[in-house]
Amino acid sequence: MSNATHLTQAQISGLLAGLATSGQLAHVAGCAECREEIARRKLPLEMFRESVQARGERPAARTITWTEPNRWRGMMLRWAAGTALALLFLGVPLMYWNKQVHLREAERLREDAALLDSVNQTLSRSVPESFEPLDKMVAWSPSTDSTSGQVKQ
Amino acid sequence: MPAGRTAAQLLAAQEVADFDALVAQHRARIFRYVLASLRDYDAAETITQDTFIRAYRARDGFRGESSVGTWLMQIAVNLVRSHVSSSRWRFWRQAERSGVDAAEAGDWLADRGGSPEDTAAAREQVAAVWRAAESLSERQRTVFLLRFVEDMDLLEIAAATGMKEGTVKTHLFRALETIRTQVSPQGNENV
Numbered sequence: 001m002s003n004a005t006h007l008t009q010a011q012i013s014g015l016l017a018g019l020a021t022s023g024q025l026a027h028v029a030g031c032a033e034c035r036e037e038i039a040r041r042k043l044p045l046e047m048f049r050e051s052v053q054a055r056g057e058r059p060a061a062r063t064i065t066w067t068e069p070n071r072w073r074g075m076m077l078r079w080a081a082g083t084a085l086a087l088l089f090l091g092v093p094l095m096y097w098n099k100q101v102h103l104r105e106a107e108r109l110r111e112d113a114a115l116l117d118s119v120n121q122t123l124s125r126s127v128p129e130s131f132e133p134l135d136k137m138v139a140w141s142p143s144t145d146s147t148s149g150q151v152k153q
Numbered sequence: 154m155p156a157g158r159t160a161a162q163l164l165a166a167q168e169v170a171d172f173d174a175l176v177a178q179h180r181a182r183i184f185r186y187v188l189a190s191l192r193d194y195d196a197a198e199t200i201t202q203d204t205f206i207r208a209y210r211a212r213d214g215f216r217g218e219s220s221v222g223t224w225l226m227q228i229a230v231n232l233v234r235s236h237v238s239s240s241r242w243r244f245w246r247q248a249e250r251s252g253v254d255a256a257e258a259g260d261w262l263a264d265r266g267g268s269p270e271d272t273a274a275a276r277e278q279v280a281a282v283w284r285a286a287e288s289l290s291e292r293q294r295t296v297f298l299l300r301f302v303e304d305m306d307l308l309e310i311a312a313a314t315g316m317k318e319g320t321v322k323t324h325l326f327r328a329l330e331t332i333r334t335q336v337s338p339q340g341n342e343n344v
Binding site for chain 1: 185188189275278279281282283286298301302304307322323325326329330332333336
């Protein structure tokens with residue numbers, strides 16, 4: 001590349017991006033005009049960097065303080081979350097099971113009460129159940145002693 | 154010296170071990186990059202904090218394959234990337250309350266000792282670069298900021314962004330071309 005053929009603006013962009021060929025680099029090394037043009041292109045970028053750096057060095061609007069994460073607190077939070085989940089998974093079936101137990105207990109009490117009633121009825125009978133029709137027939141006759149079966153005189 | 158680890162890797166691992174010093178040394182740089190990427194003070198502060206929290210949690214896994222600065226920047230780049238994609242470029246809108254105004258960014262420029270006209274022109278150019286950066290794609294802006302604000306070399310940028318060096322160059326070239334068309338260097342109208 002001769003000195004008469006200066007780098008185009010796109011070629012300067014390529015040079016700044018690291019895409020320059022060895023011929024372009026050699027040209028720039030010997031061409032003051034191109035070096036000046038490259039410096040002109042770099043100037044706004046350098047001022048941009050200055051402005052960003054100036055802002056970065058100012059105190060932050062919200063102070064950022066580095067504090068090491070509390071491992072114990074994190075661990076406790078994880079344990080608490082784990083316990084809550086365990087309670088949820090165990091608690092719901094437990095509550096269901098407990099309800100079933102109560103229902104079975106109530107059913108058993110009803111059955112016991114019914115059985116007790118049945119027993120009481122059985123015990124309160126004067127004669128066994130199979131004799132009851134006969135007993136009624138005997139009890140119906142006004143001249144018959146229901147207990148002895150003898151005709152009253 | 155543990156087998157398979159170079160002196161540089163051991164030094165980097167030691168640097169990570171003193172985390173308070175590491176934060177003090179790198180915080181401003183990370184904040185600067187995130188602020189320039191998002192143009193939002195609050196988001197920049199939050200992401201800067203998140204960068205160090207993530208680094209702290211991952212410090213045991215850091216083996217010193219890259220410098221600490223590059224490692225931290227890699228975390229910040231990923232956080233910015235996910236933040237931008239999650240907020241769908243919301244942070245580049247002027248409506249953001251804590252957003253950086255391009256004109257305000259020009260005011261951050263230190264007095265360069267020229268005439269008032271030169272100073273005004275310089276501030277306008279800085280503001281124009283800020284505005285031009287706004288129009289870049291996320292990847293173009295990232296490589297542009299890492300190269301021209303953080304002064305990272307191309308290999309460092311490749312490591313921080315996970316791109317190939319050639320891809321970094323391509324994005325940088327496109328970013329520079331976009332900025333060139335939107336910013337006129339001082340005293341040069343033929344850009």
